[in-house]
Amino acid sequence: MDPREYTVCPITEFPEGSRLLVRVGDEEVGIFNVGGQIVAYKNRCAHQGGPVCRGRILGRWVEDLNSAKEVIGGHHSSDMDLVCPWHGWEYDLLTGKNIADPSISLKAVDVVVRDGVIYVRAESATRTPEVVPAHE
């Protein structure tokens, strides 16, 4: 079956830093606005299938060294990561690649913005994705 396109929301309601979980048929899909770029992944961690798209998003932790290569501290970088809440597997939010082993990736879902509206492409029995609340 060809994938079909499902309306998510107007881009104006989804500014940079937004996250939305939608259910398309049997599949939960996480949609993210990362610095203006819209990406979407299946809500299944590559490790044990955990609900990765519900996980924390935070700047990748970087250790700071001085010129003598001594550790002097650390900071969150501007590279955003998505972390599976089950076991901590951590992915680059923009590319979906695991930060510890880039040969492992989240399953990307096609997402397009057309005429100011976000659509996801997926196989499903219904036309309208059901919004899954990301928080209570």
Place this chain on the structure above:
Amino acid sequence: MTVEHLDARTAEALIVDMRPREDLLANARREAAMRGLHSFPIFDVDCHIIETMRLKEIVPYISNEAIRDRYETVPESAALNLPSAYGDKDVAGRIYRDEHVPGTRGVPRVEDLLNDMGTMGINHACIFPTPMLALGEHPEVEVEVALGQAYNRWLVDHYLTENPRLRAMLYLPFNDPKAALREVVELGDKPGVVGFLVTSVRRTPVYHNAFMPVYAALEERGLPIGFHGGVNWTKSSASNQLNRFLTVHALDFPLYNLIHLFNIIINGLPERFPRLKWLFYEAGLAWLAFAAMRLDHEYMMRPSEAPQLKRKPSEYLREMYFGTQPMEYPSKMEHLEMLFDIVNGPSQFLYASDYPHWDFDLPSKIYDLPFLNEAEKRQVLGKNAYTLFNLPYDEISASLSGTTATEVN
């Protein structure tokens, strides 16, 4: 429609609020349903309760009056008298479950535990404590004995007697061999008791003559003895050089199991108690390749230091049992396959979840191993454990045939 707005620069603003437990495990139900895991018996040999959440119930079971007095007024203070477990287990909040919601840490209610097991496709589980896994390090031996005995009796009354899906290996207060023997004699035939557990981090060596009556009593009753790994970050001169929970967790869980395993084999305990079954928990699998090869190598050069052995150390190892969690993910699957071959995994490995702890394994981790056939997967996931614990596998298996995920809970 609710859109969560995230500040991409600060960690604090990015926490997704906790959802109810059934939602966080929804993916586990799905993983089990996709594989039909509800249609055959799965035994989880290592599942945990957070017993310190119920100290009000446990403290009255303390028979030593002086120690009961100590905790009676404020039972929660007993938790403060346990050796501490250090470490940022949730990696600065990255790993979370409902245990992080104040007031609901762990799985306090039996019905929640049974429900979670069903969600994951697990029929029976062997339960262990959590903070009391460190009790073996307690400097006051009488406190180890008093709390261990109270925990055992509370567990029998509150978990095992009423819940046939739960089993337990009870706590052995191993720093007092006579007290340990008393536990085996008094509780060995209680409902749901399938063996006894030594928490691995401790000072007492397993080969001491004082333990021979304990092993004899276990062997006579057909009850296995287990060793559960743990960390010893502050009191071990080796581990206290480590500066990350990652490294101390990676090293210490296998390390303390290795110490006991080496002592057991080289001191000939399997020759002295040939019908006693030995189990090791929560050290993954990779350490076993090291143990088998290293011990054989040393033994070939110094057999007179292990005069009771009639075979190579690895041959005794291949007759012991090992919980699989946390099973390693080598880059090449054939390396894991080799581990199964080294230790006779299809018959000696027992699926373990360690739920609800931070590094738990779902049954799918075993089921998806490409080098096991269907029968071997079912052995590791259940049949090996049911057989070891003298439970009717075929009968349980027949009762589940055709069961789907929605019928379980």
